[in-house]
Amino acid sequence: MSGSPLLNELIEALRCLPGVGGKSAQRMAFHLLERERERGLKLSKVLEQAMQKIGHCSRCRNFSETPVCAICASSSRDRHVLCVVESPTDLAAIEQATGYRGQYFVLMGRLSPLDGLGPEELGLGLLSERLAEGDVEELILATNPTVEGEATAHYLAQLARAAGIRPTRLAHGVPLGGELEYVDRSTLAHAFGSRQSVE
């Protein structure tokens, strides 16, 4: 197809990236070969390391190349607050947007019996052990506001209450900078129902 079997192999291999089809893979391969050999080589090395060494933190299940991740190992993070998220992406979003200084627990999914994701797959045994340690005073439920995320939050809230821990949930409502006219009906109804008194 291009006169170079190795190039064809590279184009094929690049298609393992999400959202990358034949055309994009070809463009990426040519771009790297024409202009970014150094960075391409660097990418190959980092990628190999990452695929081989990154596992899961034994405390919070987040991605980590060490047995315990940097956040769990840090002495400057508050051990009394634990925030439960569905994925490492959500954790990264909270780290970037908020000044949260507590710890995390990453479910790596949400309760979804049809997909074979039950309490065991989400490491809820590990979470229960963590709650039983007695350090945690507040469990922040930061699962997504989807049907499955809400069900997961409901389940986790019961788990927290059983351990005598206060569960909290992220506030729902009208996004900042949004216009009421364009907010979906259920969010608007929720925001209206949860209105707060102005100080």
Place this chain on the structure above:
Amino acid sequence: MSGSPLLNELIEALRCLPGVGGKSAQRMAFHLLERERERGLKLSKVLEQAMQKIGHCSRCRNFSETPVCAICASSSRDRHVLCVVESPTDLAAIEQATGYRGQYFVLMGRLSPLDGLGPEELGLGLLSERLAEGDVEELILATNPTVEGEATAHYLAQLARAAGIRPTRLAHGVPLGGELEYVDRSTLAHAFGSRQSVE
């Protein structure tokens, strides 16, 4: 940012790919770690090989990991027809779309004095030698129908005529499946002027 320095490094390294920003790089890294470790590892190996071994064919300047590329080395390709393209992408497009069985010459650019791309940078010396060998009878000018591509084609046509070789140019006109109403004016004017008699 994510609790894993190696993961942050991977996200940063993925940004060398064209069209990939911070968000996409993060999504790619998580996708590979969660679902495609094997293919990710395979990609790292192929990428390393490609960055180190792929150079340029000494006859046609196309990407090749061997001194002479597969197309130039093939005995089943017609040595009497030579098709000049701007980039390996164009070569791949012609290979995929047409039944062309001749050989190629890849300029790796187009004449563009302002960008410092002159005859030397496009390997036109190599092309002249090739034409002087005496095998080539037709030089197909398949540069892009842009201002610079046309200028390059014009220059190449002179080169061909000087060597006593017949230059040809890809036909311009209304694309198949297009509607006249939506064809741009210059293409339509060209197609109208170059109308052909119906057999």
